[in-house]
Amino acid sequence: MTTIVTRVGPAGLPLDRGLALLREHTPHICWFARSMFLCAGCDVLPGLRFQPENADDLPTAGAPPVVLGFRAGPAMHQWAQRNNATLAMPAAELTRHAGDKTQLPALAATASVAVPRAVIARQVDERAADALWRELGAPAAVAQLAENDLTGTGTRLITGVAELVACLREWAGRDVKLAEYVDGTPLTVSGVVLSHTVAVSGISYQLVGHPRLTPVWGAHCGNQLLPESALPQSVAAASYEACRRIGEVLRESGFRGMFGLDMLATGSGVVVLEINPRVQSVTSLRNAADLAAGMLPAPALQALAFTTTQPFALAPIHLPSPAYGQLVMYAHTNGRVTTLPATGTYELDQGCTRIGPAAPLGSLPAHHALVWPMATAGTDVQGTDPLYVLQIPIPVADPSGALTPEAVRWLAALEYFTRIERSDR
Template sequence: MDDHGRVDGPVRVTPHGVAAGPGSAALAAAVDEVVWYDRSAFITAACGPAIPGLTYRPRPRHATGPAVGHDGRPGAGRRVSVTFAPEDDGAARPWEHDPAARLLAPPRPVAEWAADKINAVSVFRAAGARTPPSVVLPAGATTVPGEVSGWLRDGPVVLQRRANNLIGRGTRLVRAEEELAEAAASWSGEPLKVSRHVPGLPITVSGCVGRDVTVVSGVSHQLVGIAELGAGWGTHCGNQLLGDADVPAGSAARARSACHAVGERLRARGFLGAFGIDAVLDRDGRVWAIEINPRFQTVVSLVHAVEVGRGLLPLLGVHVLAGLAPLTPVLAAGDRDPSAPPFSQLVAHFADTGRARGVPETGCYRMVAPGDVRRVADRALSRLGPDEALVWAHAAEGDPVGPGDEAVLVQFGHRVAAVEHPPRLTSDARAWLDALRPTARPLAGRDR
C-alpha cells in the first residue's frame, strides 16, 4: 500500500452489465410495473422496451409537505418506484402517495453515510482507491492546520461540506489561508473537509451494487464549472462518454476497478442499487477518487443509450433487479467493448433569482441556422443528426428559480468540448445554449 492508501496490483476485470434478454425476463417475473419519478424523462428515454412495464411520472421540484419517510410504504403488489436521489427532502416525494408500490432505494442512513464526503475518504482507502490527502476541520475551527498551510504553498486546496446533493454549492476552491478562513467561517456550524487539489480530467464512473456482485457501467468526462452555463466552480454542467482510447492507456480500466471496489465496500454496509464515483485522472493517468454518489448519476441517460445498443439491460433495470434477485445468473458474457459513442449532454443553470422565462418545450430540435432552432419529430439519442439535439426542460414557465437551479438539459450525438480540463465548449454547443437557455424574470413585489 502506498502513502495515499492505494493498493498496487493487477487491475480487476469488472462485470460490465446484465444481458438484456435474461435480465428483462427476470424483471418481468418479479414486477409488473416500474415507475420512475424525476423532473423529466431524460433518464428513461433510451430504455425502450428493455425494462418491462417502465413508466415515467413527474417529480415536482419542490416539496409541498413534510416527508412521510425515505423508504415509503412497503407495498404489497408487483409495482415498484424508483427515483433520482430519494434522500433529497427538498424535492417532492410523490411515491409516498402510492400505497401499492415500494421504493427501491437503499435505507436512508446507508445512503447518507455513503454520500458523506468525509466518510468517503475511509471508504476509498478501505477499497484500495487512491484519494487526495485531506484533513477535517472541526465545526467552528478558526485556525488553519499546518498541513493545509503547506499544501497552499504548492497550490490550491478544496473545501467541502460533508453533505451531498448540493449541486456544487458545498464545494469551494481556495488559494490562500485568508480565503480558507473566510470560507470556513461561512460554514462554521459543521465539520468541513479540506483536501489537496489534484489537477486533471474530472470523470465519473457509474455502477450498480447487487446482492452478489457489483456491475460497473460507463465512464464519462464530467464537465464542471462552465461559466457560460451559469455554474460556479465544481458545479456539474454535463458529461460526455469516454472510451478507453480517449484517456491514457489503462486509465479507464483503473477507474472501473476503483468503482467496483467501492461498490463492494458499499454492499458491506447494506447498500444496494445504482451509484457512481467522481474521480480525477491526472496527467500520468492515475485515478484519484473524489466522492461517492449513492444514487443515479445524470450521465446514466447517455449510458442507457449505449447499453441498449449493445444488448445490455439499462442500468435502471439493473438497479431494480439488484433490489429483488441476484445478478450473477444474468450477467452479460464476453468482453467489455472498450469504445464509446461520442454522446454528450449539457446542463444549463439559472444565473439569477426570479421566475423562469422562455423555457423551451421538451423535445427534439434542429438548428437550421446559427441561433435558429426548430422543433422536429422526436427521435432517439442514437439517431440524432449532427445539427440536432434532444432538449429536456427541468423548469416550467413561471417557476420560482434561483442561481444554480437547473434550467434545461440538452443531449447531443457528438462531443460538445475537447477532452480536457477546464472544458472549452465548441462554437456549436455555445450556439445551442444561446438559442435555448431560459432566463429568470425578476420577482414582482408580491413574489418577494
C-alpha cells in the same frame, strides 16, 4: 497514493436475459421523478411508466409495481405505501453515509483506492482556519461541505488562509473536508451494486465549473462519453477497478442500486474525489449507450437489485461507447423564469425548432438534440440553479473542457427560448 493497475472492464447484463429477469421478478417499474430525463431511453423495459412526483397517482394494474427515482423523499415513500409498491431505493442512512464527503477518506482506505490528502473538521469555526491550513500543508485546497450536491455550491477552491477563513465563517458549525487540490482530467465512472456483484459501466469526461454554463466553480456542467481507447490503458483500468472496489464496500454495507465516482486522471492512474450514491446525470447518456451495446440499462439493474437475490452472470461490454454528450445550463442570475425550452426533440436550423417529444438519443440524426428542462416557467430561481440539459449524439466537449462548435451553436440557439426576469434578491 497507490495506483490501481488491475485489468477490469465494463460489464452488464445482456438485454434478452435482463428482460426475462424483469418479466419474472419486476413486471411493473414506476419511475418517480420530475421528468423522464434520468430514465430516458428505457422504453424497452416491460411495464415501465412515468409517475410525475407532483401529479395525481396514475392507476396501477396487475402485480404491485417497483418504484425508483432520483431521491427517495417523503412523496416517493407515500406513493409506495399507497400503491403497495416495492421501494427500489437504498436506505436513507446508507445513502447519507456513502455520500458524506467527510467519510470518503475512510471508505476509500477500506476499498484501497487513492484519494487526495485531506483533513476533516467537525462543526467548523473560522478560528480553526490557520491550524487546518498548516495541517494540510498544500499550496491549494478544495473545501467541501459533508453534504455537498450536484449544484457545487458546497465546494470551494481555497488558495490561502484568508479564503479559508471566509469559507469557514460562512459554513460555521458544519462538517467540512479540506483536501489537497490535485490537477488532472475530470472523469466519471458509473456502477450498480447488485446483491451478488457490482456492474461497472463506462467512463465519461466531466465538465465542471465551465463559465459558459455556470457561475459556480465546482458545479457539474455536463458529460462526454468516451471509448476506453481515448484514455491510457492504465487510467481506464484504474477507473473500472476503483468503481468495482468501492462498489464492493458499498455492497457489504447493505447498499444496493446505482452509484458513481467523480475522479481525476493523473498521469497513469486516478484519484477519487467523490462518491455519488444515486442515479447520476450521466446515467441518461449511459442508458442509450448500454442499449446500443445490447445491455440492460442501469435503472433496470437497480430494480432487479431490490427484487431478486438470484445471482446472474454479467458479460463484458465490447462495443466502444458512442460519443454522446450533454451540457447543463444554469440560470447565472436570480429571478423568475418566464420562458424555458420544453421537453422534446429539437432541430438546429437558422435557430432551433422543437419537432416533437423526446426521442431515443441514439436515433437522432445530425443537427438534432434532446432538451430536458430542470426548472419551470413562473418559478423563482437563483443563479446557481440548473435550467435545462442539452443532449446531442455527438461530442459536446474535448478533453480540455473546450465546447465543440456544434455545442456552442446549440447553446446560442436555445437562448431564444430562455428568459429570466432578474431580481435583486
